[in-house]
Amino acid sequence: MAAVARLLKRTSTVSYMASRCLSSAFASEITPQSPSYDTSSFFHPKLDFPRKDPKDRNVQWVFLGCPGVGKGTYASRLCNLLGVPHIATGDLVREELASSGPLSEQLSEIVNQGKLVSDEIIISLLSKRLAAGEAKGESGFILDGFPRTIKQAEILEGVTDIDLVVNLKLREEVLLEKCLGRRICSQCGGNFNVASINMKGENGNPGIIMAPLLPPAHCMSKADYSF
Ligand SMILES: Nc1ncnc2c1ncn2[C@@H]1O[C@H](COP(=O)(O)OP(=O)(O)O)[C@@H](O)[C@H]1O
Structure with missing residues (x-):
């Protein structure tokens, strides 16, 4: 953990917030959503994740910050140190795009316009990723790029405990x-x-x-x- 503390200290400005502050942490960073698409035939916008006692699991952290701030870099280094998966919703979107699945055309339009994917789609992708990790015996995570809207934050807070939120600024x-x-x-x-x-x-x-x-x-x- 000393290495973790050192790494965090090196970040230009890092603020730590308890999970209760999650929503307010980016109340000033709400980005307009893309138009919503009817994804009901593909997805159920529900985040299924078992709530576990912190002593029975690894860390559950969230990294917030603007594009380019280094969320992915710091999160992946910390994940290696802590032995937890680095789950970046941008990667999940790119994987879905590359899969040529039923949503890839819609997704490429949204992403190419620089818009956010709807909460429903992103929550479904994250839910699938968390379930796959659970099945493999993964414990804990660092989320990178999620939550990005108040609704996503509320859904996350409703299903699990977040131990630490790091809001990176530059x-x-x-x-x-x-x-x-x-x-x-x-x-x-x-x-x-x-x-x-x-x-x-x-x-x-x-x-x-x-x-x-x-x-x-x-x-x-x-x-x-x-x-
Ligand atoms: N939590 C999210 N909510 C909505 N859309 C998301 C989310 N995470 C990723 N995306 C979509 O995936 C794209 C790529 O994400 P990301 O790799 O985090 O790139 P960037 O930080 O450059 O926006 C985003 O532009 C957005 O369309």
Whole structure:
């Protein structure tokens, strides 16, 4: 846990909130929903997840923050340290898109427009993922990219206990550089970031230095990673 504490301390601004604060944590970050689609024939918008005593399970954490803030990077590192699955709803959406299932056309339209997928669809995808993990004996999780609306937060809070919510923040210009620096390696499929952040402190705020997250040498040498 010392490593976890160190990692969290290195984050530019991290605030910890108890689960009771979940809804208020992003009351100011509500994003308009995409138009709702009739998904009733595919999905039941219900999150089924057994509520367990914290001593009988691993951590159940939630990472919040804008795109580019580093949720995925920090969450996946912590998951490796803690031995819990890193569940990113963006990955679930991408997997569904790649599966050419009945929803993939609808999803690609929504995602390509930069809109949020409906709560019903996202909850169904998450529910399926949690059930599959349960069946494999997974315990605990770090959720990344969920909840993203008040309704999602209320549903999550209604079905399970969240031990910790981490709301990551970064200055807007850094977020922009991080989003523009995103790359996916066509060799290994990994996510990387070529942005090298070195910003001076201003108005009493500290400077920010963030090294790029580059692919391994054998992928780099082919200079073959792109959006
Ligand atoms: N909790 C969520 N609620 C609604 N839509 C979501 C949610 N999580 C992911 N998505 C959809 O998946 C897309 C990709 O998500 P993500 O990988 O988190 O990317 P980004 O952080 O760039 O938005 C989002 O743009 C959105 O359409």
